[in-house]
Amino acid sequence: MPRSLLTLLIVFAAALSASAADEWKETASEEGNFKVLLPGETTYANQSVDTPIGKIEMHTFMSETETGAAGVLYSDFPAAQIANSDVDTLLTNARDGAVGNVKGKLTSDKAIQVAGNPGREFTFSVATGDDVQFNGWQRVFLVGNRMYQLIVITEGADGRPEADLEKIRGSFELTE
Numbered sequence: 001m002p003r004s005l006l007t008l009l010i011v012f013a014a015a016l017s018a019s020a021a022d023e024w025k026e027t028a029s030e031e032g033n034f035k036v037l038l039p040g041e042t043t044y045a046n047q048s049v050d051t052p053i054g055k056i057e058m059h060t061f062m063s064e065t066e067t068g069a070a071g072v073l074y075s076d077f078p079a080a081q082i083a084n085s086d087v088d089t090l091l092t093n094a095r096d097g098a099v100g101n102v103k104g105k106l107t108s109d110k111a112i113q114v115a116g117n118p119g120r121e122f123t124f125s126v127a128t129g130d131d132v133q134f135n136g137w138q139r140v141f142l143v144g145n146r147m148y149q150l151i152v153i154t155e156g157a158d159g160r161p162e163a164d165l166e167k168i169r170g171s172f173e174l175t176e
Contacts, residue, residue, distance in 0.1 A: 024167065027061050028175070032074050034148065037171035038063040039070060039164070053081050068134075068154035070168055075147050082145040091120045094140045094147065099124045104136065114141045114148075115174050137165055143174060 027042040028035035040063045047058045062071035082090070088111075099106050104124040112119045119141025126134045132155060139150040150172060152165060 026171075027063075027072070029059070029061065029072075029074075030175075032059055032061075032072075033143075033146075033174055033176050034072060034074070035171075035173050035175055036061075036072055036150070037167055038072075039065045042071070049075070053078060065164075067156070068152065070152045070164075071150075072172070073149040073151065077145045077147060079145045082142065087118050087142060090142065090147075091118065091140055094149075095120050095122050095138075098122075098136075098138055098140070098149075102126045102136075107135075112139065112141070114139070114172075115143075117141050117143045139169070 024037045024039055025042070026035055027038050038061070042061050042063045045060045045062070047060065048055050049058050056075045056077060058073055058075045060071060060073045062069055091111075095106070095109065098104075099122070102124075104126040107123045107125055109120060109122040112121045119139060121137075121139045124136045124138070126136065128134070135154050135156070137152045139148075141148055150168060152168065
């Protein structure tokens with residue numbers, strides 16, 4: 001994940017919003033082929049990201065909560081890049097990039113399947129210079145040449161309530 005995007009996520013988490021954070025709403029993307037429940041209002045952003053294989057468009061759907069931010073990101077990679085790469089290496093590099101770009105510490109990691117597609121689920125922590133700790137949970141997986149990322153960022157040592165994580169995890173669906 002590019003440093004600027006994760007910095008934006010941390011800013012979302014720091015700029016806590018009290019607006020409708022307890023209200024869960026379905027966010028769907030016809031182009032992204034998914035739907036998910038997210039807390040509060042969801043905002044969309046599209047960003048062109050420089051990568052070693054060229055520019056990639058990253059589509060971001062984020063919502064702020066009283067304790068942080070949650071969202072879904074997806075990017076389409078060149079099919080040849082995916083076909084010529086080891087999937088586990090791609091997923092490991094995505095995990096390491098996400099944690100490394102924020103100078104975070106990986107706290108857990110496991111291989112997963114999402115609707116039969118390979119992925120990784122991991123958690124990390126980030127300490128800021130202001131003695132504030134952010135905790136992150138992320139699920140990264142490939143569907144063909146599309147990489148999806150579900151992410152939750154929270155402020156504080158306690159992290160995000162497991163029930164909220166389960167709601168996001170359990171509600172995500174691929175829709176083709």
